[in-house]
Amino acid sequence: QVQLQESGPGLVKPSETLSLTCTVSGYSISSGYFWGWIRQPPGKGLEWIGSIYRSESTYYNPSLKSRVTISVDTSKNHFSLNLSSVTAADTAVYYCARGRVTTVTLYYFDYWGQGTLVTVSP
Amino acid sequence: DIQMTQSPSTLSASVGDRVTITCRASQSTSSWLAWYQQKPGKAPKLLIYRASSLESGVPSRFSGSGSGTEFTLTISSLQPDDFAIYYCQQYNNYPQTFGQGTKVEIK
Numbered sequence: 001q002v003q004l005q006e007s008g009p010g011l012v013k014p015s016e017t018l019s020l021t022c023t024v025s026g027y028s029i030s031s032g033y034f035w036g037w038i039r040q041p042p043g044k045g046l047e048w049i050g051s052i053y054r055s056e057s058t059y060y061n062p063s064l065k066s067r068v069t070i071s072v073d074t075s076k077n078h079f080s081l082n083l084s085s086v087t088a089a090d091t092a093v094y095y096c097a098r099g100r101v102t103t104v105t106l107y108y109f110d111y112w113g114q115g116t117l118v119t120v121s122p
Numbered sequence: 123d124i125q126m127t128q129s130p131s132t133l134s135a136s137v138g139d140r141v142t143i144t145c146r147a148s149q150s151t152s153s154w155l156a157w158y159q160q161k162p163g164k165a166p167k168l169l170i171y172r173a174s175s176l177e178s179g180v181p182s183r184f185s186g187s188g189s190g191t192e193f194t195l196t197i198s199s200l201q202p203d204d205f206a207i208y209y210c211q212q213y214n215n216y217p218q219t220f221g222q223g224t225k226v227e228i229k
Contacts, residue, residue, distance in 0.1 A: 045209065045221070045223050046166065046209055046211075046220040047220070048217055048218040048220070059216060061217040062123075062216075062217060095165055095166075100171075102154070106154055106213050108171050108211065108213050109156075109158075109166075109168065110168050110177070112165035112166060112167075114164070114165055115164075115165050
């Protein structure tokens with residue numbers, strides 16, 4: 001059974017960098033699939049942040065691209081999100097998820113982590 | 123970005139009702155559309171992919187249809203466990219985008 005678990009600080013100061021890790025169990029992260037981050041501000045909808053494929057290719061939402069980095073550590077079977085220069089607008093529940101490939105670059109998310117709330121506040 | 127618009131935003135229904143949620147895209151997404159169910163404090167759960175394919179383990183009372191710019195999610199007989207928020211997601215174009223959600227509440 002594939003499981004994903006987010007971890008990282010729950011509180012980040014404005015202008016600093018938000019860093020989260022998603023640890024995957026039950027599947028080797030290097031074997032394929034996309035691995036992505038999605039966020040949800042309190043009481044609002046879902047926003048795709050970005051995804052990575054096989055440690056090689058990264059895809060970012062243009063609205064966040066200048067501030068986002070996603071990377072993979074295959075030795076630890078986890079992938080990470082860094083979001084720089086955060087503001088209160090970045091306060092959200094952050095989810096990691098596995099992207100099931102339908103064609104070369106098209107995928108939807110079949111397994112999700114439970115989510116972690118990150119608050120941006122002084 | 124492709125805008126996804128769901129209607130209605132809130133739907134009041136009773137157990138046993140047939141429920142239909144609509145998702146409209148601002149441009150064609152072919153059949154590359156998924157539906158998710160989210161309960162309070164939980165992660166979204168995949169229900170439907172490729173517009174009409176039922177995810178393994180999802181009850182058969184859920185079904186999806188449509189292509190191009192108009193899609194529907196139907197629950198044939200609403201059960202107590204189905205009261206939740208439902209989101210559509212297009213994954214045909216970057217960036218992937220989600221609808222704003224439809225809350226199904228108890229009438």
